[in-house]
Amino acid sequence: MGTTQVDAVPEPKYWHLRTVLSDALDSEFAVGEILPNERELAARFGVARATLRQALEQLELEGRLQRRRGVGTTVAPPRFGIDVGSTGHGWPGAPGDDWQTDDCEEAAPPAVVAKMLGESDGVPVQVVRRTRMTHGQPVAAELLYVPFSSVPGLPAIESSGGAARGRAVLRELHRLDLAGQERTVELGSARADDARQLDRLPGAPVLVVSTRYLADGRTAAVTVSTYRADTCRLTFGDTGSDALLAG
Amino acid sequence: MGTTQVDAVPEPKYWHLRTVLSDALDSEFAVGEILPNERELAARFGVARATLRQALEQLELEGRLQRRRGVGTTVAPPRFGIDVGSTGHGWPGAPGDDWQTDDCEEAAPPAVVAKMLGESDGVPVQVVRRTRMTHGQPVAAELLYVPFSSVPGLPAIESSGGAARGRAVLRELHRLDLAGQERTVELGSARADDARQLDRLPGAPVLVVSTRYLADGRTAAVTVSTYRADTCRLTFGDTGSDALLAG
Numbered sequence: 001m002g003t004t005q006v007d008a009v010p011e012p013k014y015w016h017l018r019t020v021l022s023d024a025l026d027s028e029f030a031v032g033e034i035l036p037n038e039r040e041l042a043a044r045f046g047v048a049r050a051t052l053r054q055a056l057e058q059l060e061l062e063g064r065l066q067r068r069r070g071v072g073t074t075v076a077p078p079r080f081g082i083d084v085g086s087t088g089h090g091w092p093g094a095p096g097d098d099w100q101t102d103d104c105e106e107a108a109p110p111a112v113v114a115k116m117l118g119e120s121d122g123v124p125v126q127v128v129r130r131t132r133m134t135h136g137q138p139v140a141a142e143l144l145y146v147p148f149s150s151v152p153g154l155p156a157i158e159s160s161g162g163a164a165r166g167r168a169v170l171r172e173l174h175r176l177d178l179a180g181q182e183r184t185v186e187l188g189s190a191r192a193d194d195a196r197q198l199d200r201l202p203g204a205p206v207l208v209v210s211t212r213y214l215a216d217g218r219t220a221a222v223t224v225s226t227y228r229a230d231t232c233r234l235t236f237g238d239t240g241s242d243a244l245l246a247g
Numbered sequence: 248m249g250t251t252q253v254d255a256v257p258e259p260k261y262w263h264l265r266t267v268l269s270d271a272l273d274s275e276f277a278v279g280e281i282l283p284n285e286r287e288l289a290a291r292f293g294v295a296r297a298t299l300r301q302a303l304e305q306l307e308l309e310g311r312l313q314r315r316r317g318v319g320t321t322v323a324p325p326r327f328g329i330d331v332g333s334t335g336h337g338w339p340g341a342p343g344d345d346w347q348t349d350d351c352e353e354a355a356p357p358a359v360v361a362k363m364l365g366e367s368d369g370v371p372v373q374v375v376r377r378t379r380m381t382h383g384q385p386v387a388a389e390l391l392y393v394p395f396s397s398v399p400g401l402p403a404i405e406s407s408g409g410a411a412r413g414r415a416v417l418r419e420l421h422r423l424d425l426a427g428q429e430r431t432v433e434l435g436s437a438r439a440d441d442a443r444q445l446d447r448l449p450g451a452p453v454l455v456v457s458t459r460y461l462a463d464g465r466t467a468a469v470t471v472s473t474y475r476a477d478t479c480r481l482t483f484g485d486t487g488s489d490a491l492l493a494g
Contacts, residue, residue, distance in 0.1 A: 011439055011449065012448065012449055012450075014450065015439060015449040015450055018436075018450065054450070057450075058436045058450040061434060061435065061436045061450075061452055062434075062435050062436050063433070063434070063435075079433060081431065085430075085483070180484075182482065182483070182484045183332075183482070183483040183484075184328065184480050184481060184482045184483070185432050185454070185480070185481045185483070186310070186326060186454075186476075186479070186480040186481065187308060187309075187310070187434065187452060187454060187476040187477075188308065188309050188310075189265075189305045189308045189309050192258055192262060201259065202258065202259055202262040203259075203261065203262055203265065203301070203304075203305045203308075205308055205434060205452070207432070207433075207434060207454075229433070229434040230434075232433070233431050233432070233433040234431060234432045234433065235429065235430070235431045236332070236429070236430040236431070236432070236483060237427075237429045237430075
């Protein structure tokens with residue numbers, strides 16, 4: 001990995017070190033390989049531990065490194081490309097989507113979701129919890145918020161909660177005529193329950209995708225999906241461009 | 248701000264502190280207000296400086312706090328909602344977009360971009376640098392990569408570089424019939440030049456939006472746009488839902 005000294009460089013030291021480390025990852029390490037420990041790396045590059053840690057954090061943000069408790073720092077595989085746009089052309093839970101329904105409960109949504117739904121603060125809605133699996137790994141945790149007015153046919157007796165109830169909510173939702181959707185993506189940090197679901201520590205960087213589902217001229221449902229920022233690259237296709245490019 | 252002690256809590260200390268601080272931000276602080284310094288805050292909540300810093304980092308990731316050199320830590324305003332989807336239905340530089348063209352040069356694109364363009368490694372293309380302004384602030388830095396084959400009519404003499412040349416490249420691109428586009432969003436860290444353009448430190452978390460523009464059955468251009476993750480929420484609209492909801 002060389003022993004380049006990074007003293008006396010005009011750009012921030014951690015940034016220069018990040019570049020040196022990034023090149024070393026390209027040329028000398030394989031995906032999954034464990035890096036030497038922090039003390040060893042700091043000594044080798046002639047930097048303080050704090051500087052080394054900043055550089056490692058950069059590379060983790062960029063998806064180049066993974067840090068796992070009990071394992072250490074490893075070279076990350078390329079991020080998964082996760083389709084967010086075209087799955088989105090249907091209702092959540094449409095046939096063939098790669099989400100599993102975990103649970104359902106009645107609860108008041110967060111204030112920002114209540115506002116999106118046009119509901120008053122504190123009014124309970126159906127909250128369906130789902131997990132998106134890709135290559136056998138959980139890549140996203142989702143809460144789907146459905147006002148009672150969107151699923152008037154929901155049988156009152158169909159189990160009081162759990163996955164079966166969640167699937168019943170989705171089935172009722174599918175009766176509505178989906179007119180469109182709006183989506184936002186922003187950086188967030190994983191809440192404790194999402195972190196558990198995604199096998200991360202609370203506060204890990206995540207990409208939060210919020211979607212409004214529009215039907216009958218109003219917002220019929222809202223999803224807040226928390227994607228692992230370390231392993232996911234979200235893809236949005238405006239067109240059937242695979243076909244286009246294949247043609 | 249209270250003096251809640253956060254000892255002996257089962258969840259990680261920094262995470263509990265983050266929640267306590269978040270509540271305090273909601274109830275006791277106004278947007279733009281400067282927080283007490285780290286030593287003072289650590290003493291008040293009875294935590295180590297390292298724990299406090301972790302909690303502040305979480306809140307910065309979530310867009311609740313901003314840390315600026317020479318100013319300190321302030322309460323962040325709500326993130327800007329930046330439309331990425333529908334601006335995208337046209338070519339870059341279409342009338343009315345809020346990007347300014349800064350520069351243009353000939354250079355070999357990064358390997359990953361060369362691959363998207365179907366060009367061989369090391370072959371130079373036109374690289375146009377642009378900045379997106381929102382409310383008078385730079386929110387994104389962009390590099391637009393255009394192979395010579397996409398702009399065969401580009402006058403060879405129209406200035407050797409600079410913004411004028413960049414605008415000429417965009418004009419030529421607009422002659423092509425745009426068939427569609429594909430977009431990916433992922434977490435990244437700001438490279439030194441983008442950081443400067445966005446008034447951030449190198450390595451600041453950013454949302455990297457990569458777009459392929461499809462024309463004549465191939466990728467005619469690629470943009471890599473670096474959005475400030477602290478101030479931006481990217482919005483994607485699949486439909487003219489404003490009209491829908493207003494109706």
